[in-house]
Amino acid sequence: MRYALLVMGAPYVSQAPHSALRFAHAVIGQGYDLESVFFYHEGVHNASSLVTPAQGTTCLRSAWKALHQQYNVNLDVCIAAALRRGLVDLAEANRHGYSAYNVEPPFELTGLGQLIALQQRCDRLITFAP
């Protein structure tokens, strides 16, 4: 069975990313495929390279990155939601003439079409909202 998760809550504001991360590990632990985690609305803040949690607290960005590295889970970020919240990758920074960027691989800026495709391709899409 193939899963995708939709995360709409920001880290350190909402419990949604924590719940989604736990769910993601449980999905993989039960032998199901987790194809992608799609970050939307405030959830795009999970992708920021500049989020710096206090020592001793979970760094959600690193936890998502580890999920990608260990299990090849895609980390898709809605480009429209990201840009309007000040999250840009190198390509978007160049396009808009910014001197910095804060979204790096394995997080990928992508369109809402990707979310629709995931919904059609996967057997389950589970939403974690604030």
Place this chain on the structure above:
Amino acid sequence: MLLHIVNRAPQFGEAASQALRVMGPEDKLVLIEDAVIAVLDQAWQGWTLAAERIFVMEEDLEARGLLALVAPEQRVNVNTFVKLSACCQQAISWH
């Protein structure tokens, strides 16, 4: 059979009651995050209408000091939550 996922307690919003209103006879409902506070509201309709099909997230109960208020058979951990999502045809999140 659908799985309804609710993360807001009936005391603090409409999500739980709205989910309850559209629940089919076979559907299941899982209370996660702040929704577990529903266990403090004995008057919530869910407990009288569909208690045997409502499950409460164990980790979220424990984090709020409410574990002892819920019978073990009504609690689910994250692994059981995944199993519920797999055996229901679709999951709908209410927030």
